[in-house]
Amino acid sequence: TGIERVALRCGAGDNMMAVLESQDIELPELEVDLPISVVHLSPAGSIVMAGDDYLVIEVKGRAFRVSAGAFFQVNSAQAASMVDFVCAQLPAGPQVTLLELYCGVGLFSAFLAPGVGRLLAVELSEAACKDFAVNLDEFDNVELYIGAAEQVLPGLQVTPDAVLLDPPR
Secondary structure, eight states, rough: OOEEEEEEESSSSSSSEEEEEEEEOOOOOOOOOSSSSEEEEETTEEEEEEEEEEEEETTEEEEEEEEEEEEESSSSHHHHHHHHHHHHHOEEEEEEEEEEEETTHHHHHHHHHGGGGEEEEEEEHHHHHEEEEEEEETSSSEEESSSOOOHGGGOOOOOOOEEEOOOOO
């Protein structure tokens, strides 16, 4: 079939998604008789073969839109523990400026933004940036910079009080 990787994701409720990845831009033949979204990722982009192009995943009672091409922690219970740990370590207050590199869809940002004056987030993944914009739309104190951290950082005129790094493996 040319499929190189298959990822299965479970979202809030009964939402499920199968992500099929390949270098072949031709869609594989597929018959779906399940309530599941199926997305094909290839050099041609993201093609929805069934259902939606994203899932909603909940962490600590907050819903996150996560597209097929965006990374998200597989274990949502562990993600909640990571959020608690990070929030406890970082400064908070209306004068605090935080810089988050490799912010993804905004998992940490969503919980940090209410407690700081300014949060600057940097992410390279286009899919994750689109999700971040939806997930953090309610905050006026959040700025998203799209690009590689090493390219965006030199242009930022900011001296943050803390930096959060969550790079990919």
